[in-house]
Amino acid sequence: MRRLSSALFLLGLGLLIAAIFQTMEFASVAPIAGQAINAVAAEQVGAANFVTSVVLAYRGFDTLLELTILFTAATAGGLVLGKPRAGASHDPDSGFILRAGADLFFPLLLVVGLYIILHGHLTPGGGFQGGVILASAFFIPILARPSTTMDHRRISMIEGFAGASFILIGLLAMLGGKEFLTPLLARGELGALLSAGSLPLLYIAVGLKVGSELAGLLAQLSETEASD
Amino acid sequence: MDTGLIIYTAAFGLILIGSTGIVLSTHLLRIIFGIALLEAGANLLLLLATFREGSSAPIIVDGRIPAAMADPVPQALVLTAIVIGVGILALALSLALRVQRAYGTLDIREVRQRLEQDIADEAGIELSSSSDAPHAVVSRQDGPA
Amino acid sequence: MNKLVLLVALPLITAFLLPVINRVSEFAGRWTGPLILLITSALGISLWSQLGNNAVAIELGGFRPPLGIALYADQMAILFAVGTSLGTLLLWPNVGEDRVRQSTLALILAASGSGLALSGDLFNIYVFYELVAVVSYGLIATQASSGSYAATLRYLVVSSFGAAMALIGIALVYQATGTLNLAQLAQLAPTRLNNTQGLAAFVLMLIGFGVKAELFPVNTWVPEVYATAPTRISGLLAGVVSKLALLIIVRLLVLVFHQPEALTVMLVLGIMGVITGELAAWRARDFKRMIAFSSIGQLGIMFIAFSIPGKAGIFAGLAVALHHLVVKPALFLLAERWSGSLSKLAGAAKASPLAAALFILLALSLIGVPPLPGFWAKLLVLVELSEQAQPLYYLGAFVILAGAALEANYLFRVASRFYHTEEGQTAPAAHRMPELATASLLGAALVASVFVLTPLSAQIEGIATQAADAAQYIQTVNPEALP
Amino acid sequence: MQSLVLFIVVVMLCNAVAVLLLKDFLAALAAFSVVSLGLSVLFVILRAPDVAMTEAAIGAGLSSLLFALSLRRLGLWRMKG
Numbered sequence: 001m002r003r004l005s006s007a008l009f010l011l012g013l014g015l016l017i018a019a020i021f022q023t024m025e026f027a028s029v030a031p032i033a034g035q036a037i038n039a040v041a042a043e044q045v046g047a048a049n050f051v052t053s054v055v056l057a058y059r060g061f062d063t064l065l066e067l068t069i070l071f072t073a074a075t076a077g078g079l080v081l082g083k084p085r086a087g088a089s090h091d092p093d094s095g096f097i098l099r100a101g102a103d104l105f106f107p108l109l110l111v112v113g114l115y116i117i118l119h120g121h122l123t124p125g126g127g128f129q130g131g132v133i134l135a136s137a138f139f140i141p142i143l144a145r146p147s148t149t150m151d152h153r154r155i156s157m158i159e160g161f162a163g164a165s166f167i168l169i170g171l172l173a174m175l176g177g178k179e180f181l182t183p184l185l186a187r188g189e190l191g192a193l194l195s196a197g198s199l200p201l202l203y204i205a206v207g208l209k210v211g212s213e214l215a216g217l218l219a220q221l222s223e224t225e226a227s228d
Numbered sequence: 229m230d231t232g233l234i235i236y237t238a239a240f241g242l243i244l245i246g247s248t249g250i251v252l253s254t255h256l257l258r259i260i261f262g263i264a265l266l267e268a269g270a271n272l273l274l275l276l277a278t279f280r281e282g283s284s285a286p287i288i289v290d291g292r293i294p295a296a297m298a299d300p301v302p303q304a305l306v307l308t309a310i311v312i313g314v315g316i317l318a319l320a321l322s323l324a325l326r327v328q329r330a331y332g333t334l335d336i337r338e339v340r341q342r343l344e345q346d347i348a349d350e351a352g353i354e355l356s357s358s359s360d361a362p363h364a365v366v367s368r369q370d371g372p373a
Numbered sequence: 374m375n376k377l378v379l380l381v382a383l384p385l386i387t388a389f390l391l392p393v394i395n396r397v398s399e400f401a402g403r404w405t406g407p408l409i410l411l412i413t414s415a416l417g418i419s420l421w422s423q424l425g426n427n428a429v430a431i432e433l434g435g436f437r438p439p440l441g442i443a444l445y446a447d448q449m450a451i452l453f454a455v456g457t458s459l460g461t462l463l464l465w466p467n468v469g470e471d472r473v474r475q476s477t478l479a480l481i482l483a484a485s486g487s488g489l490a491l492s493g494d495l496f497n498i499y500v501f502y503e504l505v506a507v508v509s510y511g512l513i514a515t516q517a518s519s520g521s522y523a524a525t526l527r528y529l530v531v532s533s534f535g536a537a538m539a540l541i542g543i544a545l546v547y548q549a550t551g552t553l554n555l556a557q558l559a560q561l562a563p564t565r566l567n568n569t570q571g572l573a574a575f576v577l578m579l580i581g582f583g584v585k586a587e588l589f590p591v592n593t594w595v596p597e598v599y600a601t602a603p604t605r606i607s608g609l610l611a612g613v614v615s616k617l618a619l620l621i622i623v624r625l626l627v628l629v630f631h632q633p634e635a636l637t638v639m640l641v642l643g644i645m646g647v648i649t650g651e652l653a654a655w656r657a658r659d660f661k662r663m664i665a666f667s668s669i670g671q672l673g674i675m676f677i678a679f680s681i682p683g684k685a686g687i688f689a690g691l692a693v694a695l696h697h698l699v700v701k702p703a704l705f706l707l708a709e710r711w712s713g714s715l716s717k718l719a720g721a722a723k724a725s726p727l728a729a730a731l732f733i734l735l736a737l738s739l740i741g742v743p744p745l746p747g748f749w750a751k752l753l754v755l756v757e758l759s760e761q762a763q764p765l766y767y768l769g770a771f772v773i774l775a776g777a778a779l780e781a782n783y784l785f786r787v788a789s790r791f792y793h794t795e796e797g798q799t800a801p802a803a804h805r806m807p808e809l810a811t812a813s814l815l816g817a818a819l820v821a822s823v824f825v826l827t828p829l830s831a832q833i834e835g836i837a838t839q840a841a842d843a844a845q846y847i848q849t850v851n852p853e854a855l856p
Numbered sequence: 857m858q859s860l861v862l863f864i865v866v867v868m869l870c871n872a873v874a875v876l877l878l879k880d881f882l883a884a885l886a887a888f889s890v891v892s893l894g895l896s897v898l899f900v901i902l903r904a905p906d907v908a909m910t911e912a913a914i915g916a917g918l919s920s921l922l923f924a925l926s927l928r929r930l931g932l933w934r935m936k937g
Contacts, residue, residue: 006251009590013247016573017240020545023569031278031551033439034299036853040440041300042288050286050297051906054304058441061433065488065500066308068385069507072481073315076511077322079474080522124287124905128311132913156392163389167382173435180378182435190291210311214918217318221925224325231861235898238865242891243541245872250534253876256526257930261875261888263533264919268895270540271911275902277548285903298903302547305496306899306907309540312503314914314922316533319510321926323526328930330519339523346520347600351659351713 046187047121047196055126056199056206060181064170067163067206070213074159074220081220094144102144109137117207121196127203131210138215142222150219155212162209169198169205235276242269256327256334260320267313271306278302375431377420377446377491380413380454384484388477395473406476410462410483417455417487424448426839430493430556430850438494438554438852445493445555445850449691449840453620456698457486460613463811464605464702466515475515482508482609489617493850495543495553498621502539502582505617506532509585509610513602520601528594532584535591539581545574546629556850559628559843566629575630576638578622585618587611587672589646596653599665599705604712604808607661608705611668616694619672623679623687628843633682640680640765644772646673651776655783660711660718663783664704667739670776671697677769678754685757688837692750695833700735700747703815706808707732710801715787720800722791728804729791731816736784738819741777746822749830751777861901868894881932885923892916 037058038050045053055063093099113133120126142148173182188195242265249262278299286300328334331342348355387394387409395402428447432438446454461483466475485504492498506529513525547553549570550561558566566574584591599607626635650669657663671693678690707728711718722729738747751773758770794800804812822829839845867890874887892915899908927933 003252010248010251014244016576017244019569020573021236021240029278029549029551029565031299031301031547032557032855033552033554034278034301035551036440037300038286038297042293044436048288049906050288050300051303051307051904054300055307057434058436059301059304059308059496061442062304062308062497062500064385065485065497065504066311068388068481068485069312069500069504070315071389072478072504072507072511073319075474075477076507076514077319079471079511079517080319080322080326080514124285125909126906128307129906129909129913132918136917160389160391160393164386167386167389171382171386174375174378179375179431179433179435180382181433190288214314218921218925221318221322221325221922221929224322224929231858231901234858234861234865235902238868238898241865241869242872243537245869245876246537247534249876250530256530257881257926257932258876258884259530261884261923263530263537264888265872265875265891266534266537267540268891268915270537270544272895272898273541274544274547275899275904275907277544278551279902283903285905287905299551301553303904303907306904307910308496308500310907310910310914312500314919316503316507316529317919318922319507320526320529320533321922323510323514323522323529325926325929326522327519327526330522334930340527343520343523343527343597343601346518346523347597347659347662350520351600351661352717353658353714 042190045183045196045199046190047199048190049121049123049126051124052121052126052196052199052203056121056202057181057183060170060202063206064166064181067166067209067213070210071159071163074213074217077217077220081224093147099144102141105140106137109133109140113137113207113211117203118200120203121199127206128210130203131207132214134207134211135214135218138211139218139222142219146222149223150215152216152219155216155219158212159209159216162205162212166202166205166209169202231281232276232279235272239269239272239276242266242272245269254336256324256336256339259336260317260324263320264313264317267309271309271313274309275302275306376416377429377431377444378433380417380458380487380491381484383409383413384480384487388480388484391477391480392473402473402476406480407462407465409480410458410465413483413487414455414458414462417451417458420446421448421451421455424451426835428839428845428849438850439552439557440853442497443493443554443556443850443852444491445846446491447839447845448836449620450490452836453490453617454487457490457613457617458483460609460698460702461486463814464609464612464706466512466603466605467807471515475512478508478511478515482512482614486613486617490620493555495546495555495558497553499536499539499543502585502618502621503536505585505614506536509606509614512606512609513598515606516601516603518601524594524597524601528598531591531594535581535584537581538577542574542577542581545570545577549574554850554852555624555628556847557852557855559847560852560855562629562631567632571630572632572634575625575632575635578625579635579638579642582618582621583642585610586615586622586676587646587669588676589642589649589673592646592669595669596662596665599668600659600661604661604705604709607665607708608702611665611705612698612702615668615672616698619675619679619690619694623690623840626679627687627841628846636680636682637765639676640769643673643676643680644769646670646676647772647776648673651779655779657783658716659714660787661708663715663787664701664708667780667783668697668701670780671701671739674751674754674773674776677758677773680769681757681761681766684837684841685760687841688834689750689754689757691833691837691840692753692830696738696747696750699815699819700739703731703812704735704739706812706815707735707804709808710804713801715790718787718790718801720791720794723794724800725803725809727813728809729788731812732791733788734816734819736788740781740784744823746819746826749826857901861898864894864897868898881927885920885927888923889916889920892919
């Protein structure tokens with residue numbers, strides 16, 4: 001019975017998609033929002049990477065919520081997995097080569113992550129991509145030495161303050177009589193490292209938040225005891 | 229048959245394969261794989277929405293603004309959607325670990341039966357179809373489904 | 374008026390900082406959350422009183438739509454935003470061990486619910502919707518039983534599937550119009566979305582947003598989740614969150630999707646919802662799942678009501694929705710001590726007479742016995758349905774009436790148990806004070822509304838008129854002229 | 857260009873089917889990573905370098921890591937000869 005209804009449901013979905021495919025006119029419409037942004041973004045926001053302009057300025061609110069989703073997922077994940085029991089069994093530490101490699105990787109990944117975050121308004125990449133690399137920088141040593149645990153207290157401090165500073169930058173604009181999340185500071189010269197106003201600051205907050213969030217999630221998953 | 233159409237096929241293909249995985253799979257981990265595939269297809273479709281061939285990436289290099297730049301809005305949207313997806317994926321996997329620890333299985337039918345049993349036990353009523361109550365049998369999943 | 378954004382930003386920043394605050398002072402950690410919600414509720418109410426019959430739009434980041442994201446606040450939006458804040462405050466989670474994490478999640482729920490009601494951008498709505506979804510998973514899992522984990526995971530699967538469908542719908546809309554701002558979509562819809570692709574996009578979004586609104590084919594999670602989640606969370610999900618999802622669908626119908634087929638799809642799914650929900654509730658043998666299934670039925674009635682075209686449908690649907698918003702959380706609060714088999718409820722009236730009386734009051738209103746507000750809401754829906762003079766709408770009216778008969782049957786079956794003591798059976802324990810007080814408050818609000826029925830219905834009619842006014846929406850948001 | 861796209865799409869779809877059909881979860885995870893990588897190449901072709909980077913870091917990297925960690929905790933981490 002369940003199989004039959006599932007199959008029927010899939011059939012309906014397939015028909016729907018086929019109908020869409022049939023009637024869709026491919027790329028017939030000018031992207032109103034996109035064209036308008038492409039026309040004014042360089043002047044209005046001042047970031048050479050327009051995707052960054054959209055992510056942090058035009059649709060900064062979405063990004064704030066996205067950070068909140070990650071935060072919520074990490075909080076809920078902590079609730080679900082709970083604290084590992086004291087004296088729980090760990091995987092044994094890896095061999096010397098892996099440990100040495102992990103130690104070697106740590107500063108390298110840290111620098112690469114920060115570089116990507118800081119250049120987010122100029123080149124592809126930014127807080128999210130850099131944040132993932134930061135997270136892996138902190139997580140790889142744990143993979144090499146499963147007996148060490150991550151300092152969850154410090155992580156929760158970082159994620160709290162990073163998220164709050166994103167909102168605070170937005171609220172500062174309101175104090176100045178502008179709307180929430182209006183970009184602040186001088187726009188500077190297009191393509192320079194110090195340009196695009198408060199956008200690099202926002203990306204640093206995003207990078208720290210994403211990095212700490214994901215590192216926390218990964219550590220939680222790996223600290224959970226095996227089920228058998 | 230142009231490039232755009234081929235990629236559209238990929239998007240709809242991923243959507244259909246992902247949906248099939250969600251609806252027809254019996255193992256919860258496989259269903260989570262299906263969700264990830266479905267999301268990938270949806271993201272691709274979103275990015276394709278206003279794609280035109282011959283446009284360039286929406287980034288200014290050396291101060292020159294290219295003539296035809298790609299629409300940056302869907303790119304930002306997909307960026308958001310990918311990050312949302314990984315957050316939910318992590319939560320789903322954490323839940324799957326707990327379910328496995330509690331029920332000893334991730335087979336969707338067994339999980340559902342155990343869930344019904346749990347609810348019925350807590351309410352203090354008989355399960356209506358208690359013919360094969362898996363209550364006493366702690367079935368352990370030893371291999372992948 | 375740009376303080377409106379504080380309804381979202383204040384709870385969010387508090388949620389981020391709550392672990393830190395709690396480390397500094399446990400006392401502050403305990404009371405900051407409710408205090409912030411009190412502040413946002415008061416702020417929302419003051420904004421409501423300033424608003425009158427006007428509406429305001431906020432251009433976030435100072436970018437005029439369609440460049441940036443716009444928030445739109447009319448009476449309906451602020452009503453539901455305040456409803457979310459107040460609802461979360463009244464149903465503040467207080468079970469389980471991890472208090473800080475729970476408070477954090479509750480604050481985020483309040484913020485995201487308010488944002489969902491206010492948002493005027495299609496993708497922003499999707500992000501808020503996902504946020505509400507993730508928060509709900511966390512809150513359900515606070516029960517920390519194996520059942521709640523399994524139910525949450527199954528809910529997550531259905532909900533993620535729905536969210537992906539909604540995202541596909543958004544992609545189709547963006548593909549056809551090139552914008553995400555609802556006001557601009559309203560301008561473009563008659564020419565660009567009045568076709569098969571538009572209808573497909575609507576159906577996909579209906580499936581997606583319908584998951585939280587307990588729409589017929591995607592509501593399999595409802596009984597499992599409501600039976601295993603903490604009762605306060607069930608009350609929040611059934612009472613508040615489902616209405617927010619419904620609100621989005623109504624906004625989309627008013628502004629973007631004008632096809633008659635769209636209404637027909639909603640009507641049919643609503644009818645199916647009433648039939649399956651009420652029948653399942655009638656068959657249910659434990660209290661929690663009975664009211665869970667009954668909420669599917671009630672939301673089916675709302676879908677039927679909102680499928681009536683024009684202002685009349687919104688008026689009727691809004692009346693039912695507000696009534697359910699008050700009644701269902703109260704019922705779930707009563708379920709706190711009455712969870713479990715219906716047969717165990719014998720003699721409950723003796724142990725807690727106030728709770729039993731409250732239940733009967735709520736049940737009467739839910740069934741629709743005059744002069745309680747539930748009667749007037751249902752009457753309104755039936756009158757509007759019969760005025761449509763079409764077979765499918767008559768069927769809807771008939772199904773609602775039949776559903777009411779079933780409701781009367783199973784709710785009175787429960788009520789009669791209360792006063793019927795059997796030998797050798799222990800009555801269920803008396804309710805705890807917080808639950809009983811909150812439920813009494815909601816019950817008192819229900820009774821009070823009987824005495825102000827005329828101004829109240831005029832007020833709701835005003836809200837509905839404004840919500841149905843697409844021209845005002847476009848004018849208020851005032852997006853840049855089309856090229 | 858067109859044949860390259862066609863090749864990537866075919867590989868991606870085959871691997872997507874393989875994710876659902878392969879009995880061994882580790883193999884399914886490998887197939888899933890291939891889908892993600894193919895997707896990020898498509899994103900580059902669609903002139904979205906930012907999204908491609910994100911997909912490569914998050915879709916192919918982090919998601920696979922999450923899956924791998926949970927496979928290990930679930931006891932499904934084993935190769936079949």
